[in-house]
Amino acid sequence: MSEPGLGVVERELLDRARDAEVARRRDYYARLELVAELDRAAVAEVTGDRGTVRLLQAQWNVDHAEAKRLLDEAGDLVARRSLQGERLPARFPCTSAAVAAGAIGPGHVAVIRRAMARLERISDLSVEDGVEADRFLAEKARQMSPAGLTALAKALVAHLDPDGEAPPEGEERCDELHVVRRRDGRLDFKGSLHDPVDAEVFLGAIDPLAEKLGPEDTRSLERRRADALKEIVDNADPTGTPTGDDRAASDDPAMDGAASEGAACDGAGDDSVAGRDAADDDAGELALIPEPRRPEPATKPSGPSGPSGPSGPSGPSGSGRVLLTLTMDHRWLAEAVGHGVLDSGVLVHPQTVRRLACDAGIIPMVLGSRSEPLDVGRQQRTAPDAIRRALHLRDGGCAFPGCTRPPKRCQAHHIDHWLDGGDTCVENMCLLCRFHHQLVHHGHWTITMIDGRPWFTPPDWIDPDRQPRPGGRPRVPV
Known part of the structure; x- marks a missing residue:
């Protein structure tokens, strides 16, 4: 049954918009696969660049930070090869599958990678807990925006590590308020x-x-x-x-x-x-x-x-x-x-x-x-x-x-x-x-x-x- 005010034209536009976003996310994963392949083949050594990051900077005309992010994401989400050439699953296989299907995008990936990096710093976290965390976050990312997933990821980290990381000592010593009086009498301040x-x-x-x-x-x-x-x-x-x-x-x-x-x-x-x-x-x-x-x-x-x-x-x-x-x-x-x-x-x-x-x-x-x-x-x-x-x-x-x-x-x-x-x-x-x-x-x-x-x-x-x-x-x- 159609919703009030939603006709055939509006539904076609909505379907096209959804399909376009799914295609964009799949292209994003294909891009990561290409980055991983460039890195495995050591193409940068042939071109004379100082590594894959520098090669991506020159080839795609992107900043160093973006090139490094793409290489790091490829390392986490693309299937790997062992020294013997055996195909290995991605570090985060559930997240990888969700991105490849076009169900989640770069914003979700950034949230999941931050959460997994934080979980890896928990000394007594089991391998099974890490695998389950990847599955749980990838599943919820299909239904949530990156902002909502961020909140859920915080809850997951708090659940697995309720005591949290020790706060830095002397943190209050870093509190500051800079006040500058200008010649015209106004005040500029930040802190x-x-x-x-x-x-x-x-x-x-x-x-x-x-x-x-x-x-x-x-x-x-x-x-x-x-x-x-x-x-x-x-x-x-x-x-x-x-x-x-x-x-x-x-x-x-x-x-x-x-x-x-x-x-x-x-x-x-x-x-x-x-x-x-x-x-x-x-x-x-x-x-x-x-x-x-x-x-x-x-x-x-x-x-x-x-x-x-x-x-x-x-x-x-x-x-x-x-x-x-x-x-x-x-x-x-x-x-x-x-x-x-x-x-x-x-x-x-x-x-x-x-x-x-x-x-x-x-x-x-x-x-x-x-x-x-x-x-x-x-x-x-x-x-x-x-x-x-x-x-x-x-x-x-x-x-x-x-x-x-x-x-x-x-x-x-x-x-x-x-x-x-x-x-x-x-x-x-x-x-x-x-x-x-x-x-x-x-x-x-x-x-x-x-x-x-x-x-x-x-x-x-x-x-x-x-x-x-x-x-x-x-x-x-x-």
């Missing part, structure tokens, strides 16, 4: 924060103030962030501490002064989330918890500044300290092993999580065997807040496959519409960003809850077989 928690606090202070004020607000994101920084500076007292009454910042007195918020999972929980783009311009309803209220400038309080904790200073105009959300299995938190996960998907060292937990509100969530929330702690919060916390833990942001929108940019969507009798409950809701919320309501994509998580079925012009795709937080089979 870097290496601690992911510090980075999350910085964005947590800037981005809520940098949201668009309405449809008439045409400022770029860069301009809005600059205005937000000026607002923070304008509201600071001479000592540099932003002014305001922190006690008026929160809807819940029990949460005032909390520097971060942990979701401690007592059960089989997911331990990583997709990376989320905090620079997204699409502003939706807030998921998880309400933002601290910002009073009108005319009613700016003049009380003493509130306490400042380990997660950052108070916000402007009495907004309270920046609220962080850290998700971590309660057993890991107690034993100081594994890792915590920020909203952005960045992993945090367990000792850092324990330090932040000394001055934080802990929201317990009991999970079932499939990691779906079974019981949601409320800490004196209303049921809708508890449901949003559960959706955040389960979906990690926009649940649409491959989307990287963070929870604060998402809306809670009823799978069975509320007007049609659908319940407002975790089992009937998922987080969607504004764009994908509108896309789902067009009716071409359908959502079904399977084993406690949302699955998205695409229209037939995207997948003729209409195979459901898992949505929400990336999950790795145990």
Whole structure:
């Protein structure tokens, strides 16, 4: 049955576009096979070039970086020859087969190769685990964009190496802020924060103030962030501490002064989330918890500044300290092993999580065997807040496959519409960003809850077989 508004001409164009992309990906693999053959035949020695990379630079007029990437990819994805001339499979045979079939492209290959290189640095990783990782990523790459696959690859690495690589010592010493005053009086500055928690606090202070004020607000994101920084500076007292009454910042007195918020999972929980783009311009309803209220400038309080904790200073105009959300299995938190996960998907060292937990509100969530929330702690919060916390833990942001929108940019969507009798409950809701919320309501994509998580079925012009795709937080089979 044809979709509304989709005629024969539109379907033919969509089929041609899909066939063209498959052909492009197959040509890409054929190119890698040619690179591998040039290298095996040692053609560069005959031409006088300093290796195959230099030969490719001259022959194809490409940069050194691209020529080296092509040679490295050929070494991983093209079948090899032993010293005796015996044909050997590619290093990553499943990924190789997917590329040769035109099912995945160069972006997917780059993600898989980075993940496999990271897994190879795990000292106790078995050969079987490495083979299974290649199969798993190649299979999921057929259904995901490179961005979605990146999030899944992070989850896979976290699953196989929960303690992660040791963070560099003295990392904070590399933090810097360069400020240059020009002759005309303007300031130019650039800097870097290496601690992911510090980075999350910085964005947590800037981005809520940098949201668009309405449809008439045409400022770029860069301009809005600059205005937000000026607002923070304008509201600071001479000592540099932003002014305001922190006690008026929160809807819940029990949460005032909390520097971060942990979701401690007592059960089989997911331990990583997709990376989320905090620079997204699409502003939706807030998921998880309400933002601290910002009073009108005319009613700016003049009380003493509130306490400042380990997660950052108070916000402007009495907004309270920046609220962080850290998700971590309660057993890991107690034993100081594994890792915590920020909203952005960045992993945090367990000792850092324990330090932040000394001055934080802990929201317990009991999970079932499939990691779906079974019981949601409320800490004196209303049921809708508890449901949003559960959706955040389960979906990690926009649940649409491959989307990287963070929870604060998402809306809670009823799978069975509320007007049609659908319940407002975790089992009937998922987080969607504004764009994908509108896309789902067009009716071409359908959502079904399977084993406690949302699955998205695409229209037939995207997948003729209409195979459901898992949505929400990336999950790795145990």
